[in-house]
Amino acid sequence: MKVAVLKETFPGERRVALVPAAVGPLVKSGLEVAVEAGAGVAAGFSDDAYRAAGATIVSRDEAFAADGVLAVRICGACGDGWCADRDRLRPGAILIGMCDPLGEPGACSEAADKGVTLFALELVPRITRAQSMDVLSSQANIAGYRAVLLAANVLPRILPMMTTAAGTLTPAKVLVLGAGVAGLQAIATAKRLGAQVSAYDVRPAVKEQVQSLGAKFVELPLETGSSEAAGGYAKAMGEEFYAQQRELLGKVVADSDVVICTALIPGQKAPVLVTGAMVARMRPGSVIVDMAAERGGNCEGSKPDETVVVDGVTILGPTNLPAEVPAHTSQLYAKNVATFLAHLVKAGLPQLALDDEICRDTLVATGGQLVHPKVRERAGLPPLAAPAPASG
Ligand code: NAD
Numbered sequence: 032m033k034v035a036v037l038k039e040t041f042p043g044e045r046r047v048a049l050v051p052a053a054v055g056p057l058v059k060s061g062l063e064v065a066v067e068a069g070a071g072v073a074a075g076f077s078d079d080a081y082r083a084a085g086a087t088i089v090s091r092d093e094a095f096a097a098d099g100v101l102a103v104r105i106c107g108a109c110g111d112g113w114c115a116d117r118d119r120l121r122p123g124a125i126l127i128g129m130c131d132p133l134g135e136p137g138a139c140s141e142a143a144d145k146g147v148t149l150f151a152l153e154l155v156p157r158i159t160r161a162q163s164m165d166v167l168s169s170q171a172n173i174a175g176y177r178a179v180l181l182a183a184n185v186l187p188r189i190l191p192m193m194t195t196a197a198g199t200l201t202p203a204k205v206l207v208l209g210a211g212v213a214g215l216q217a218i219a220t221a222k223r224l225g226a227q228v229s230a231y232d233v234r235p236a237v238k239e240q241v242q243s244l245g246a247k248f249v250e251l252p253l254e255t256g257s258s259e260a261a262g263g264y265a266k267a268m269g270e271e272f273y274a275q276q277r278e279l280l281g282k283v284v285a286d287s288d289v290v291i292c293t294a295l296i297p298g299q300k301a302p303v304l305v306t307g308a309m310v311a312r313m314r315p316g317s318v319i320v321d322m323a324a325e326r327g328g329n330c331e332g333s334k335p336d337e338t339v340v341v342d343g344v345t346i347l348g349p350t351n352l353p354a355e356v357p358a359h360t361s362q363l364y365a366k367n368v369a370t371f372l373a374h375l376v377k378a379g380l381p382q383l384a385l386d387d388e389i390c391r392d393t394l395v396a397t398g399g400q401l402v403h404p405k406v407r408e409r410a411g412l413p414p415l416a417a418p419a420p421a422s423g
Contacts, residue, residue, distance in 0.1 A: 032062055033063040033099070034098065034372065035065040036064070036067060036094070037100060039070070039103050040110075040112030041109045046354055046357045046361045047070050047071040047073070048102050048368050049064070049101060050071065050074070050358075051071070051080040051081050052362070053362075053369045054084035056369065058086070065087050065093065066078070066087070066088055067089060068089070074361040075358045091119070098125060098381070099372070100125070100126050101128065101372070102128035103129060105127075105128035105130045106130035106132075106142050106149065107131035108131040117141055120142065123381075126149045126150065127372065129151065129152050129166060130149060130395065132395050132403065132409075133405060133409050136406050137410065139395050140410050142395075142396050148398075149396040150371075150393045150394055150395065153166065155389065155393055156262075157262050158388070158389075160389075163370045164367050167212070170363070171211070172212055172363075173353055173356050173359060173363070174213050174216075175214060177353075178322055179217050179224065179289075179320075181320055181352075185345050186288060186316070188200070188316070190221065203289060204229070204286060204288050205217075205290075206228075206230070206231070206284060206287040207246070207293065208280075208304050209292065210293075211237075214230060218244045219244050222246060226289070228246040233255055233268065233276075234265055235258070251280065264297050267299055268302070273303065276304065280304060280309070281308075281309050284309045288317050290317075290320070291319075292319065292330055292333075293322045295323055295326060298405075301328060303327075304330070305329060307331045307341065310342060317345075318345045319346045320347045320349065321333035321348045324336075333347075333348040335350045336349065371393075400415070
């Protein structure tokens with residue numbers, strides 16, 4: 032079986048689906064690996080490094096002729112680039128990457144029409160045995176780190192306390208809203224940089240994790256008993272709850288120099304946790320990094336990939352922080368992809384092991400149709416009557 036790595040085309044995307052270090056083990060396991068010319072350059076990996084690892088360098092058209100195509104962004108996740116790639120798809124080819132299946136089901140539907148088998152890595156189940164394939168975690172972790180560095184760069188203060196002959200500087204106060212994978216890494220990073228860190232999450236179970244990182248958990252007198260859904264995700268809570276939450280958070284936000292917003296509800300618009308009125312109460316020079324900007328934002332007024340200054344407060348809305356640290360995020364992504372691929376091959380790829388949870392949950396399209404129930408629902412299609420046909 033031959034797999035090929037695409038050069039990413041999405042604006043600003045600097046990651047690559049496989050790094051040279053991940054090529055060797057795949058070749059050793061019997062796969063032939065091809066890499067589109069220049070695919071790794073933006074992440075710091077030359078074509079020569081891939082050649083030395085055992086890959087061949089190919090054109091984009093040749094890459095699409097492989098049995099399996101590996102990408103960071105494909106289908107709905109690669110923007111305008113998808114239009115050109117759609118026509119390169121070959122019936123029976125296997126596509127593996129992040130494809131925004133729930134946000135852009137139409138693009139997945141187009142891939143299905145081309146007869147490809149499409150796996151969405153965003154849909155890897157959050158179960159222990161799939162942890163090493165979990166791209167959402169590997170990338171969110173680094174994004175959380177990067178968000179704190181962004182804030183530190185913009186903030187007109189330093190983060191740690193410093194006692195000098197010229198006087199003592201007090202530590203910056205950093206508030207992290209949402210303590211999932213990105214939030215916990217933001218907490219850890221801000222702590223390492225010497226800030227005074229507090230964090231809030233709607234899921235009470237997170238309190239211990241926040242405290243174990245040395246941060247203060249902000250307790251709000253809210254009924255949060257039903258806030259956790261299956262898989263540890265937060266549930267949407269209703270506008271009355273959010274209004275109360277914002278009122279209670281107002282004082283903590285006003286007292287913070289930096290707010291890192293990471294709160295998300297799977298498959299839904301992000302909850303608004305910081306209103307314009309709350310921003311107005313913050314000290315001038317304060318910084319908000321809204322990591323949820325792409326999904327509507329946790330902070331009113333944040334704009335995707337823009338810097339907005341409101342009442343002296345700088346609001347950043349970065350949408351692709353992992354691409355800003357491409358060497359390491361690609362290294363982790365490559366490990367996720369290689370493990371996923373090895374898992375599928377072991378399970379019988381190109382035959383699909385639909386009795387396997389990881390294969391079944393990530394499979395979006397095969398045999399000419401969308402087969403993932405949630406993606407079908409988002410695409411406005413009725414549930415499939417019969418189980419998905421096994422094909423490769
Ligand atoms: P996410 O990106 O969906 O959300 C980020 C955080 O925002 C979550 O902690 C959520 O509770 C929080 N949030 C949502 N609404 C909020 C609100 N109104 N106020 C404050 N906070 C709010 O979450 P994630 O980082 O992807 O992690 C989700 C869960 O999955 C966690 O429980 C995590 O431990 C679990 N997880 C499990 C595995 C595994 O077992 N393999 C891997 C990764 C994550």
